[in-house]
Amino acid sequence: MSTPIDKLLSCATAAARKAGDHALANLDRRRDADAITHHDVKLKLDVECQAIAESVVREIFPDHTILGEEDDHSSVAPPANEDGVLWPMEADEILWVIDPIDGTVNFSHGMPRWCCSIGILKGGRPVAGVVYAPASGELYAATCDSAATCNGKAIHVSDTTALEQSIVMTGVDRHKDGSVPPLSVFNAIANTAQRPRIMGVAALDMCSVAAGQADGYMETGIFLWDVAAAALIVQQAGGQVEILKREPGFRLQCQATNGPIHEELKGVVMGALGRA
Numbered sequence: 001m002s003t004p005i006d007k008l009l010s011c012a013t014a015a016a017r018k019a020g021d022h023a024l025a026n027l028d029r030r031r032d033a034d035a036i037t038h039h040d041v042k043l044k045l046d047v048e049c050q051a052i053a054e055s056v057v058r059e060i061f062p063d064h065t066i067l068g069e070e071d072d073h074s075s076v077a078p079p080a081n082e083d084g085v086l087w088p089m090e091a092d093e094i095l096w097v098i099d100p101i102d103g104t105v106n107f108s109h110g111m112p113r114w115c116c117s118i119g120i121l122k123g124g125r126p127v128a129g130v131v132y133a134p135a136s137g138e139l140y141a142a143t144c145d146s147a148a149t150c151n152g153k154a155i156h157v158s159d160t161t162a163l164e165q166s167i168v169m170t171g172v173d174r175h176k177d178g179s180v181p182p183l184s185v186f187n188a189i190a191n192t193a194q195r196p197r198i199m200g201v202a203a204l205d206m207c208s209v210a211a212g213q214a215d216g217y218m219e220t221g222i223f224l225w226d227v228a229a230a231a232l233i234v235q236q237a238g239g240q241v242e243i244l245k246r247e248p249g250f251r252l253q254c255q256a257t258n259g260p261i262h263e264e265l266k267g268v269v270m271g272a273l274g275r276a
């Protein structure tokens with residue numbers, strides 16, 4: 001018998017709240033790191049929060065598969081793109097995709113913009129997603145058969161129709177192989193949108209699109225766990241999400257918009273990436 005979607009959503013909500021509240025309660029340990037690299041940091045709290053979220057899921061769904069940011073994924077090959085599919089899987093297989101702290105660098109500096117993101121895929125398609133930002137108390141949620149909400153209230157994407165009137169959220173790709181020239185996408189967005197924004201939390205950036213506060217989001221060098229929950233939240237808020245490219249280790253190029261600006265933004269991005 002298949003698992004009711006609302007049961008998946010309530011478990012994801014409980015897991016995100018428990019993991020996120022643990023990070024918030026331990027803010028004084030925000031600089032305890034397992035590894036610090038030039039552009040990134042792996043915190044002890046990343047690992048603890050993933051374990052907390054996983055234990056909530058395993059208690060209710062012991063047989064489900066879990067993919068967490070803190071596991072080792074370097075050898076995973078990228079699958080082919082399939083419409084509406086975030087990650088190709090068997091039709092009945094359920095995959096929990098957990099980013100225990102998205103915006104780890106913000107968190108480690110004491111900035112309040114970070115979140116716990118939990119997306120659930122069935123047959124590769126998102127069926128439920130929760131993005132919880134403990135410092136602001138915002139909890140974004142959606143299922144494949146219900147509207148996107150923030151703290152229980154329905155949210156909707158903006159009706160902006162032109163890129164030149166749009167806020168576009170993005171990030172800085174740290175790809176070291178030179179395939180994406182540093183700041184190329186950022187410069188292209190800055191030259192065409194009303195304003196680009198780099199806030200450092202992909203899941204919340206996409207939720208800003210879902211809530212109509214921003215009109216688009218585009219990032220190269222992002223990962224499945226950054227977008228798995230928020231992709232559904234954007235779609236169920238009336239927006240559009242597209243994986244523009246897949247790379248090894250669950251790495252993606254992802255664009256999310258309100259819909260009307262989608263093709264215009266994609267044209268600008270593809271031009272910057274030399275794929276126009």
Ligand code: IPD
Nearest residue numbers: 101102103104105171200201202
């Ligand atoms: C990062 C954030 C950031 C994005 C990076 C992600 P993390 O996730 O979402 O906004 O630009 O690409 O890796 O490392 O804080 O979980």
Ligand code: CA
Nearest residue numbers: 099102103226
């Ligand atoms: Ca992340």
